[in-house]
Amino acid sequence: MTPLSSQATPLDAGWDIEQKQVLKALDRRQGIDKGFSWLALLAVIFSLFVLVVLLVDILIDGVPVLSWNFLTSFPSRRPEAAGIVSALVGTIWVMVLVALFTFPIGVGAGIFLEEFVPDSLIAKAVEINISNLAGVPSIIYGLLGLQVFVRILFPITQGRSVLSGALTLALLVLPIVIIATRESLRSIPGSLRQAGFALGATRWQVIRSHVFPLALPGILTGVILALSRAIGETAPLITIGALTYIPFLPELSLRGLQSPFTVLPIQIFNWVSRPQADFHALAAGAIIVLMVILLLMNATAIYLRNRFQK
Amino acid sequence: MTSQSVSPVATEAALRAKNVSVYYGSALAVRDVNLDIFKHEITAFIGPSGCGKSTLLRCFNRTNDLIPGARVEGKAMFHGTDLYAKDIDPVYVRRRIGMVFQKPNPFTKSIYENIAFAARINGYKGDMDELVENSLRRAALWDEVKDKLRQSGLSLSGGQQQRLCIARTIAIEPEVILMDEPCSALDPISTLQIEELMKELESRYTIVIVTHNMQQASRISDKTAFFNAEATESGNKVGYLVEYGDTEQIFNDPREQATQDYVSGRFG
């Protein structure tokens, strides 16, 4: 007696007619379904193709120059002797500092704005401003950093130093971290907060024990995205006057924070803009190193996210 | 103080609503409710969907504060103290007046931790294992979960989750328990167990329960409040208290025709 059975009772006969139409319509719907998945696949193939071409190009140029010497030598006028050690160490220094500044400040600001500030005009104005800040061209942050960190805060930063660079990049990516934190907190259902409050928990207890742990994976993703952006930035660092030729390493101390620095993108930029092809190969090598660092950072983020999601 | 076991004739009002109106933004949701909820009694709120039962219930432990735009007018009082007075800490209010929500909302932690958290933040110093077991037993959930206390509260079925929320609420021993349709996701057996629990709790606590189940209201409650909603000129519905009295009277001899229609199932 099911509609699909072929034994025709009067009722089933009625079904039979419609069944044909339904099946025909279903064929069409499935066709659209297939068509769309093909289109989506095409989009993926296209973007992957561009990426692969870029990667292959870089790898062909860059792999031959990769060596222990390349990683441990200072830049030089002779391409055979040139390496990236000062840029690599500079990048690591700056990234660690940027992470140390942005995580507590960005996440703290995000939590405050999302959980503690009552909805008001001022809160809305702050929110809009932060979204806008995320879209401000990075060179503007460079100018800001030049004035505030390099000039005004000279006694603390000693001018064009690692510290100035890190603070400038931190400013640049703070809006991203704040927005990611807020989005992540917003996705936690309100019923969970109510559950905590109804048991006599304070706002902080509810956030600390129930909301934040759930939001953390999303927050971490945001932080890593922000750091990935910072690691590739050149313009603001050039604006604050990071040097391109650094024949020494900053010492591992507070004093080291105040020493001049360079980072990988600046080194790459410098090499690419020289006429000799040998330097272009060095640039490709440095790009590979930069990409490996980026991949490592993303891998860390995914690892942390999976750990916290449990 | 002298003889606790003798139930007093006219008990004291634990909660009192005086001209309470609640707005969501500019929309009036419930208007002008006057009602006394008596100590050591079960009070049932009944009425059609959307008439503001949950809204009024939330006034009594200030969970409306958490809804952006919600505003309470009039006075909601707890043993004569205005719950909305300037010097009253809502956290303290909620610790003494617990709530079980309409939709189960266990924490995304283990079953054990769901209860332990509630106890810990409120300064419980005793044996935690014992408290967890007792609370789960009283909420008629122990036998089902005793072997998987470390599993996530979300791994339970809807009805089990609701009982976990009840267990969590009674674990901290509030004076008043507000229950918003606690049995709407439960099978008849668990429902009966929860009703037995409420009966047992009644001697020590004050309970307010919202329910759509007329039999449940008549079975367990001492007093019943019937709410209804009427449309205003602007089109949105405003809830109001139609009739409040002993459950016996509301179900058998209501003063209002609307009450009569509702409790006998001839509504709308």
Ligand SMILES: Nc1ncnc2c1ncn2[C@@H]1O[C@H](COP(=O)(O)OP(=O)(O)OP(=O)(O)O)[C@@H](O)[C@H]1O
């Ligand atoms: N968070 C909210 N924001 C805006 N309006 C709300 C909110 N909660 C409830 N309302 C409105 O207030 C009115 C009363 O809702 P309430 O949830 O109190 O009804 P209820 O009697 O509990 O209904 P039910 O029996 O379906 O649970 C409804 O018109 C609803 O639209």
Ligand SMILES: [Mg+2]
């Ligand atoms: Mg409700």
